[in-house]
Amino acid sequence: MSQPVKSSxxxxxxxxxxxxxxxxxxxxxxxxxxxQIVAELGGLDLYSWVFSxxxxxxxxxxxxFGKLSDLYGRxxxxxxxxxxxxxxxxxxxxxxxxxxxxxxxxxxxxxxGAVQPMALTIVADLxxxxxxxxxxxxxxxxxxxxxxxxxxxxxxxxxxLSWAWVFWINAPIGLAAAVGFTFFLREDVKRxxxxxxxxxxxxxxxxxxxxxxxxxxxxxxxxxxxxxxGGLFVVCSILFVAxxxxxxxxxxxxxxxxxxxxxxxxxxxxxxxxxxxxxxxFLPMYVQVVLQRSAIVAGxxxxxxxxxxxTGATIAARSFQRVGLRRIMLIGSGLIxxxxxxxxxxxxxxxxxxxxxxxxVMGLGMGLLSVSSLVLIQEIVAWSQRGSVTASNIFARNLGxxxxxxxxxxxxxxxxxxxTNGVAxxxxxxxxxxxxxxxxxxxxxxxxxxxxHSLHMMFWAMLAVALIIALMVSLVPSITLGRVRQEExxx
Numbered sequence: 001m002s003q004p005v006k007s008s009x010x011x012x013x014x015x016x017x018x019x020x021x022x023x024x025x026x027x028x029x030x031x032x033x034x035x036q037i038v039a040e041l042g043g044l045d046l047y048s049w050v051f052s053x054x055x056x057x058x059x060x061x062x063x064x065f066g067k068l069s070d071l072y073g074r075x076x077x078x079x080x081x082x083x084x085x086x087x088x089x090x091x092x093x094x095x096x097x098x099x100x101x102x103x104x105x106x107x108x109x110x111x112x113g114a115v116q117p118m119a120l121t122i123v124a125d126l127x128x129x130x131x132x133x134x135x136x137x138x139x140x141x142x143x144x145x146x147x148x149x150x151x152x153x154x155x156x157x158x159x160x161l162s163w164a165w166v167f168w169i170n171a172p173i174g175l176a177a178a179v180g181f182t183f184f185l186r187e188d189v190k191r192x193x194x195x196x197x198x199x200x201x202x203x204x205x206x207x208x209x210x211x212x213x214x215x216x217x218x219x220x221x222x223x224x225x226x227x228x229x230g231g232l233f234v235v236c237s238i239l240f241v242a243x244x245x246x247x248x249x250x251x252x253x254x255x256x257x258x259x260x261x262x263x264x265x266x267x268x269x270x271x272x273x274x275x276x277x278x279x280x281x282f283l284p285m286y287v288q289v290v291l292q293r294s295a296i297v298a299g300x301x302x303x304x305x306x307x308x309x310x311t312g313a314t315i316a317a318r319s320f321q322r323v324g325l326r327r328i329m330l331i332g333s334g335l336i337x338x339x340x341x342x343x344x345x346x347x348x349x350x351x352x353x354x355x356x357x358x359x360x361v362m363g364l365g366m367g368l369l370s371v372s373s374l375v376l377i378q379e380i381v382a383w384s385q386r387g388s389v390t391a392s393n394i395f396a397r398n399l400g401x402x403x404x405x406x407x408x409x410x411x412x413x414x415x416x417x418x419x420t421n422g423v424a425x426x427x428x429x430x431x432x433x434x435x436x437x438x439x440x441x442x443x444x445x446x447x448x449x450x451x452x453h454s455l456h457m458m459f460w461a462m463l464a465v466a467l468i469i470a471l472m473v474s475l476v477p478s479i480t481l482g483r484v485r486q487e488e489x490x491x
Contacts, residue, residue, distance in 0.1 A: 013126075014180060015184065017138060019177040020115070022082075023085070025153070026112070028146060030050070032166075033157065033163045034047065042097070050101055054108055056106070056212040057106045057109030057110045058113045058116070059395060061113030061205065062116065063395050064251060065114040065118065066117045068196075069117070070383075075181055077118055078119070080114060081113070082114075084111035085110075085111025085114075086171050087107065088106075089108060089170040089174075090168060090171060092104035092108065117387065120394070121378075121386055121391075123139065129320050136314070140314055143310065144306055144309065154166055197251040200240060200251035203236050206236045207236035208399075210229045213225075214226050216402065256388065265376055266373075266377070268329075268333060268469050269370065271400060274403055274408070275404065276404070278408040282458055284301070287301050287352050291346075305363035305366075308365075308366075312369075316372045317375075320375060325375060328372040332364075332367070333365065333369055333470040334470055336469055336470070337467050339361030339363075340358065342354055342358025342361065343462065344456070344460055344463055348452060369469070373473075377389045404465075408458050408461060408462065411457050412455060415450075415454020415456075415458070416454045
């Protein structure tokens with residue numbers, strides 16, 4: 001087993017925060033720049049794939065990089081991830097067409113698949129749970145800060161510079177983080193012959209990429225491509241399971257993943273990713289169209305979730321020792337359905353304050369749940385498995401977000417296709433509705449009623465998912481912190 005030796009923890013944490021910020025700000029800063037990018041490069045029909053391609057490779061590669069870090073240490077994997085991400089960012093700034101942009105975003109996603117799990121694993125290596133509270137709060141604040149600063153930074157870059165700088169800005173940040181890890185993170189990794197399950201890694205990457213593609217394209221006009229991707233996922237999954245059962249050192253240890261605390265925590269994390277996607281995707285639409293409020297008000301209602309998440313994460317991180325991980329998880333999982341209840345009670349005459357309150361409560365719950373579940377699974381395994389379990393938790397969250405987009409999108413589409421009083425709303429009509437001024441929306445009550453009906457169905461589906469999260473967390477057993485931190489768990 002390998003252990004980290006004494007490192008300059010303050011400088012390493014600064015490098016961790018820089019690397020996390022580089023990945024976290026990517027989505028929000030690019031969203032602001034995308035209209036100008038599309039105007040210059042064309043390819044409006046590929047707009048969504050600029051975002052989907054990043055998530056696809058990030059999710060597919062996360063687990064593999066986690067396993068590699070258990071074999072070779074966190075430092076080389078993190079440095080490789082930063083290098084890949086920065087290279088992808090530089091090339092993205094030179095993109096000459098939308099397909100080339102998507103390819104470079106795929107490369108960025110590969111790098112993010114290494115950076116995100118390594119950042120959280122390095123912190124877990126350096127700090128025992130009873131010292132990790134303050135650091136976890138800092139890490140949570142990185143995501144909140146990125147969500148707020150990203151759109152502003154993107155707007156300033158688009159106004160004063162070329163859109164390419166929304167990508168090139170990652171280069172100095174990544175370089176600074178790499179210097180920090182190179183000089184201040186020290187690990188004592190034992191040199192020994194290691195077996196890498198290349199076949200399992202390849203099959204897993206293809207299977208997850210196919211699944212992500214099928215979920216992303218579900219409900220589109222490309223039904224044949226969706227079916228092909230779904231079939232490829234099934235075939236590769238079967239081959240992957242067969243490969244892992246005979247591999248001497250499998251890429252994924254089924255014995256590890258099915259341990260009750262890990263399975264329950266990751267299951268709850270996956271469902272939380274689904275609920276988060278439903279909230280972030282459809283709440284602004286409800287506030288704008290049904291409640292007839294401005295885009296600014298809709299953004300503020302959703303921003304309360306962004307504020308609630310790091311607040312809950314900080315509270316959880318500072319309460320591990322006093323309250324207990326399982327109790328914090330139960331509280332967090334209970335707050336998520338409480339917040340969801342706010343949304344199923346919304347109506348055309350409701351105040352956006354109610355929507356903001358629901359966002360805040362759900363954000364608090366997700367912050368409590370996300371940090372406590374991650375710390376729990378990190379603390380019940382030794383160093384040689386911590387990278388794998390950390391990556392499994394991030395993988396579950398990303399996969400849950402994609403599944404949530406597909407499932408809740410299908411619910412909304414069903415509601416629009418079976419609108420009340422026989423009124424069916426098409427995607428084109430909905431797009432025109434969202435782009436129309438407020439007085440035009442008010443002038444078409446039938447359209448508003450149909451959209452309210454479909455979004456109300458989605459909120460009920462989100463509440464059902466939230467209740468299952470609470471049920472899943474109840475299956476997590478009580479864990480004594482530090483009990484197995486320095487020993488290999490029996491499988």
